[in-house]
Structures are given as structure tokens and as C-alpha cells.
Amino acid sequence: MTSVIDLQEVSxxxxxxxxxxxxxxxVEKGEHWAVLxxxxxxxxxxxxxxxxxxxxTAGHVRVLxxxxxxxxxxxxxxxxxxxxxSLEARIKETEIAEDIVVSGKYASIxxxxxxxxxxxxxRASYIMGQLQCSHxxxxxxxxxxxxxxxxxxxxxxxxxxxDLLLLDESTSGLDFIAREELLATVQELTKQDDxxxxxFVTHHIEEVLPxxxxxxxxxxxxxxxxxxxxxxxxxxxxxxxxxxPVNVEWxxxxxxxxxxD
Ligand SMILES: Nc1ncnc2c1ncn2[C@@H]1O[C@H](COP(=O)(O)OP(=O)(O)OP(=O)(O)O)[C@@H](O)[C@H]1O
Numbered sequence: 001m002t003s004v005i006d007l008q009e010v011s012x013x014x015x016x017x018x019x020x021x022x023x024x025x026x027v028e029k030g031e032h033w034a035v036l037x038x039x040x041x042x043x044x045x046x047x048x049x050x051x052x053x054x055x056x057t058a059g060h061v062r063v064l065x066x067x068x069x070x071x072x073x074x075x076x077x078x079x080x081x082x083x084x085x086s087l088e089a090r091i092k093e094t095e096i097a098e099d100i101v102v103s104g105k106y107a108s109i110x111x112x113x114x115x116x117x118x119x120x121x122x123r124a125s126y127i128m129g130q131l132q133c134s135h136x137x138x139x140x141x142x143x144x145x146x147x148x149x150x151x152x153x154x155x156x157x158x159x160x161x162x163d164l165l166l167l168d169e170s171t172s173g174l175d176f177i178a179r180e181e182l183l184a185t186v187q188e189l190t191k192q193d194d195x196x197x198x199x200f201v202t203h204h205i206e207e208v209l210p211x212x213x214x215x216x217x218x219x220x221x222x223x224x225x226x227x228x229x230x231x232x233x234x235x236x237x238x239x240x241x242x243x244x245p246v247n248v249e250w251x252x253x254x255x256x257x258x259x260x261d
Pocket of ligand 1: 014015019037038039040041042043044045046
């Protein structure tokens, strides 16, 4: 499998409104992408198409080399981890950290109907170690900070060894230090041999980590630009993208955007 996501001329309409328009997007194995766009530009709608929760009005979708329309999407979803604010909201406050991680094996919320084995907890413990959140073992969700919760949810997303991991605004609500810690964890994660392809959705240019060699800029439901992050995230491109004069400076291999004087 070399093609992870392949969207061809995908459009999605709802209530007489075109929300995604003519999207062509190809993600290869070994690439990690950042997806950037303003509020309402269609980022979450795009992820809904990739996970088969929304069906395109036009166009063709293949994910992990599986053509939609000819496959069982529920089976495919077992190979996709998805961390989003809607998942976060569904986790019970009383849930224990390692149970949250283990539940990722079943794509369930809670473990009321599941019977995890010792090996599942061993794997959860290993992943929590990878994400530097082993110290949360035994803690309830309600006692975890926002940054710790995000790490647990990413660990949960990794539990089923997905080929594709979608991180939708994982840094929202984090302070400067917690955000940098989480970003460092994501950067490290992509260095692992068995790392899934990561699609990292964000509003913030400076979160385009060195590992995100490719970037997709979405604007009003259309692809504004896509390709190598270094070529896409230029002052000229972003000035047109935001409709506001900005400069971009690369620092520690990350782009930082500033308003022009
Ligand atoms: N099911 C739906 N029916 C009607 N409109 C929808 C539906 N889902 C999304 N939209 C609209 O599509 C547009 C794109 O929404 P989407 O949530 O994909 O944007 P986004 O880029 O993820 O936004 P944000 O950054 O604010 O989370 C918005 O105008 C939204 O109101």
C-alpha cells in the first residue's frame, strides 16, 4: 500500500451550499501532512469524507488503497485513528487513563462491553510511554489537564495500530508549554518505524512541524495550495491566503507568520 488518501474531484454539498469543491488530494505512505484553513474552510468536512462519515456529492475517494463504494467502511475505519474535539467530549470524566487508551482497540467509549486482556494493557502502557504520559496511569480523565487529555486521546488513537492517524485541532486550548510538549511528542511519534501517516489539522502556521513535509491550504472549501510545506508556506502565498500582508520566517525548521509593518 503506497497511497494513503486519494481524493479526485471531490465535492460535498449540503443545504444548497457547496462546502467542499473539486478537491484533488493525494497522500503517499511516508508523508505526513498539515491541513490549514480558517474557521469554516472545510477542514472537518474533509476529514468526514476521508473517514466515510460523509459521502461526496461528486468525485472519487480511495483511502488506504480502498475505493469507497466497493468496500466495508466500518472495516476500513479500524485502520484509521481519529482524535477530535467531538471524541474528547464523549469520554467520561470518571474513566481511568489506561482504560481510555485500551478502548481505542475497540473504537469504543468506555470498556463496559469489552474484555481487554493483559496484553492490551501492556500495549497501552507501551504507547503511553511513547507519548510520555505513563505518569497518568490510574488517574481519572477529570484530573488530567487539557494537554494530558490530548496525549491520552492520541495514545487511544494509536492502540489499534492504525495506518492513518487524523489529529483535528489537537492543540486547541493548550498553553504555550503544553502545546510545545504535545508538538514535540507528535514530531517524535513520526520517527517511529511503525508510525502511521499523520494528517494534522490546525489553524496555526507555526504548528507545521519539520515532519509535516507537505501542507494543504483550504480556503472556502477549495484547495488554495498544496505541496511541499517550504514551497507553500511563503509570505506571498499566505498574504493571498489570509487577504492580509504577512511575512513568514522559518525558525527551528518551523514557519512563523507575522503581520507586515
Ligand atoms: N452537515 C452540514 N450541513 C450544513 N452545513 C455544514 C454541515 N457541516 C459543515 N457545514 C458548514 O460547512 C462549512 C465548513 O465547516 P467545517 O466544520 O468543515 O469547517 P472547519 O474548517 O473544520 O472549521 P473550524 O476551523 O471552525 O472547525 C461551515 O460553513 C459549516 O457551517
